[in-house]
Amino acid sequence: MSFFISVIVMGFVPSLGFSILFHVPKRLIFPAMAVGFCSNAAYQAVIHTSDNKMMACFLGACVVGFFAYFMARGLHEASTVFILPGIMPLVPGSYMYYTMSFLIERSYSQAASSLSSTLLMAGSVALGLLISGSILKICTSLKRKVQSLYE
Amino acid sequence: MTDTIRKQYQKQVITLAVQAGKMMMTNGAEVYRVEETIERICLACGLKEVEVFATPTGIIASVDSGEEAGGVYTKVKRVRNTRVDLARVSELNSFSRMFTTTEYSPKKGMDKLKEIDSIKPYKLWKRLFGAGIIAAFFCWAISHNAVDTAAAGAIGMMSYLFSSWISKYSINYFMNGMMCSAFATFFALLAYSTGCVYHYDAIIIGSIMIFVPGVAITNSIRDLLYGDMISGVARMAEACVVAVAQAAGAGIILKLWTMGGSLL
Numbered sequence: 001m002s003f004f005i006s007v008i009v010m011g012f013v014p015s016l017g018f019s020i021l022f023h024v025p026k027r028l029i030f031p032a033m034a035v036g037f038c039s040n041a042a043y044q045a046v047i048h049t050s051d052n053k054m055m056a057c058f059l060g061a062c063v064v065g066f067f068a069y070f071m072a073r074g075l076h077e078a079s080t081v082f083i084l085p086g087i088m089p090l091v092p093g094s095y096m097y098y099t100m101s102f103l104i105e106r107s108y109s110q111a112a113s114s115l116s117s118t119l120l121m122a123g124s125v126a127l128g129l130l131i132s133g134s135i136l137k138i139c140t141s142l143k144r145k146v147q148s149l150y151e
Numbered sequence: 152m153t154d155t156i157r158k159q160y161q162k163q164v165i166t167l168a169v170q171a172g173k174m175m176m177t178n179g180a181e182v183y184r185v186e187e188t189i190e191r192i193c194l195a196c197g198l199k200e201v202e203v204f205a206t207p208t209g210i211i212a213s214v215d216s217g218e219e220a221g222g223v224y225t226k227v228k229r230v231r232n233t234r235v236d237l238a239r240v241s242e243l244n245s246f247s248r249m250f251t252t253t254e255y256s257p258k259k260g261m262d263k264l265k266e267i268d269s270i271k272p273y274k275l276w277k278r279l280f281g282a283g284i285i286a287a288f289f290c291w292a293i294s295h296n297a298v299d300t301a302a303a304g305a306i307g308m309m310s311y312l313f314s315s316w317i318s319k320y321s322i323n324y325f326m327n328g329m330m331c332s333a334f335a336t337f338f339a340l341l342a343y344s345t346g347c348v349y350h351y352d353a354i355i356i357g358s359i360m361i362f363v364p365g366v367a368i369t370n371s372i373r374d375l376l377y378g379d380m381i382s383g384v385a386r387m388a389e390a391c392v393v394a395v396a397q398a399a400g401a402g403i404i405l406k407l408w409t410m411g412g413s414l415l
Contacts, residue, residue, distance in 0.1 A: 013288045014360075020281030021361070022179070023272045025238045078244040080180055081237045083373075084366055091365040094293060094356045100398035101352065104406050126372040133376050 003048060010089075011040035018085040028081055031071050035086040039064040043090065053092075053117065054124045060090045061128025069136050087129070092121040161198065161216055161224055163257040168192040169212050169226045170264055172205060175243050179235035181370050182206065183377040188247045192260075195251040206382045207233065207389075232321075235366050242267045275315070282311035282361050290357035294350040302339075302348045303357035310335040310358050328393045329400035331362050336404040355401055364393040 015036025019029045039060040046056035068082035095118040102111035172189040176182075186203045189212050193201040199217025203210070213225040246267065250260055272278065286307020291300045314331045322330070335358030343351035371386035 010288060010292060013284050017281040017283075017285035017288075020273055020277055021285070022235045022366075023238045025241055028241070076245070076248075078180065078184065078240050080184070080370075081241050083369060084179065084235065084237065087369045088360075088363070088365040091360075091363045091368065093289070093360040093363045096363075096394055096398055097352065097356045097359060097401065100402045101405065104402050122368055126368060129369065129372050130376050133373065 007041055007044045011037035014089040015085045018088045022084055024081055024085060028075065028077065031075065032082050032085045035064055035067045035071060035082045036089060038067050039086050040089060054120050057090050057121045058124040058128040061087060061125045062132045065129050065132025066136070087125060090125050092118050095121060157216070158222070161214065164193060164196040164198060165212060165214050165224050165226050167257045167260045167264070169210055169228045171243060171247065172210050173228045173230055174264065174268060175240060176205065176207065176210065176230045177233050178239040179233065179237065179366055179370070180240045181373045181377070182379040182382040185210065188243070191247055191251045196257065207385050236272060239267055239270055242270065279308045279311055283308040285361050286357035289360045290353045293356060294353035296349055299348050299350050299353055302342050303354040306335055306338045306342070306354055307358045307361055309338060311361055314362065325392055325396045328362055328396035332359050332397040332400035333404045335359065336401040340404065340408050359397055359401065362397060364390040367393065
C-alpha cells in the first residue's frame with residue numbers, strides 16, 4: 001500500500017515543483033505533472049521488482065520521451081515543455097553527492113563505484129530519451145511513407 | 152519593389168528571425184528547434200535561400216533573396232545568460248507557427264516578440280514553494296523522516312532565495328552553482344548540529360536537486376540526436392562543470408565543518 005502511495009505522491013510532486021521553477025504555462029502544468037507521474041510509475045515499478053537503478057532510469061526516460069511526444073502532438077506545443085519537468089526527477093543528484101562525500105572521506109574505491117553509477121544513470125536517462133526519440137522519428141517517417149503510397 | 156525597400160524588408164526579416172531564434176535559445180529550447188524556427192520565418196517571408204548555424208553560445212544566419220540584384224545578408228547573434236522559461240518557449244513556438252501560416256508583417260512580428268520577452272516567471276513565493284516541495288520530497292525519498300523533510304523544505308527555499316539573489320550580480324555559473332550548494336550544505340549542517348534532524352546528507356541532496364543540471368543533460372542528448380554535435384558536446388560540458396561545481400561547493404563546506412569541529 002505504501003508503495004502505491006509513494007508512487008502517486010512522488011510522481012506528481014517533483015514534476016510540479018520543476019514545472020513552477022521552469023515556468024511551464026499554467027494550462028500545461030497538469031499535463032506536465034501527468035508525464036512526471038507516468039515516468040515515476042515506470043521508475044518505481046522497476047526499482048520494486050529488480051532494484052536496478054539504471055534500468056529504472058532508462059525506462060523512466062523512455063516513458064517521458066513517448067508521453068511528451070504525444071502530449072506535444074495533442075496540445076500543439078513544443079515537446080521540451082513536457083520533457084524537462086519530467087526528466088529532472090530522474091537525474092542522479094544523490095549519487096553525485098555521495099561521490100563527493102566519499103571523495104572527501106578518502107574512500108576512493110567507494111567514490112569510484114558511486115561515480116560510475118552516477119555516470120551510468122545519467123547515461124541511461126540520456127539513452128532512454130535518445131531511443132524513444134529515434135523510435136518516434138522512425139515511426140513518423142514510416143507513416144509519411146505509407147501515406148504517400150496511398151496518395 | 153524598389154531596391155532600397157527590398158533591402159529594408161530583407162533586413163527586417165532576418166533581424167526578426169534571428170531575434171526569435173536567440174530568444175528560444177536563451178529560454179531553453181533545443182538547437183534544431185531554433186534553426187527550424189529561423190528557417191521557417193525567413194522562408195515564409197519569401198526569401199529563397201536560408202542557412203542557419205546555431206550553437207548554445209551564438210547564432211549565425213545568412214539569407215539570400217534569390218534575385219539577381221538582391222544581396223546576401225548575414226547576421227551573427229551572441230547568446231549569453233541561458234535560463235529556462237518554458238512559457239516563452241511555448242509562446243515562441245506558437246508564434247512561429249502563426250507567423251508561417253498567416254499573413255504577418257515583420258514589424259508586427261517584432262512587436263509580438265517584445266511582448267513575449269516581457270513575460271515574467273511565476274511570482275517569487277510560488278517559485279519558493281516549488282523549490283521547497285522539490286527539496287522536501289527528494290529528502291523524503293532518502294530519509295523517510297518528517298523532521299528532515301520539513302528542514303529540507305525550508306533549506307531548499309532559503310537556497311533558492313539565495314540563488315535568485317546572487318544571480319542578480321551576474322556571477323559566472325560555476326561560482327553560482329558552487330555558492331548555492333555551499334549555502335545549502337552550511338545550513339543543513341547547522342540544522343544537524345542543533346540535534347533536531349537526523350540525516351544532513353538527505354537535506355543536502357534535496358537542496359542540491361533544485362540546481363541539478365538536468366536541462367543541460369537533456370538538451371545535449373537531444374542535440375546529439377539531431378546531429379548538432381558541437382552544441383551537444385558544449386551542453387554536456389556545461390552539465391559536467393555545473394555538477395562538479397555543486398559537488399565542490401558542498402565538499403568544501405563539509406570539509407571545513409569537520410575541520411572546525413576538530414578545532415573546537
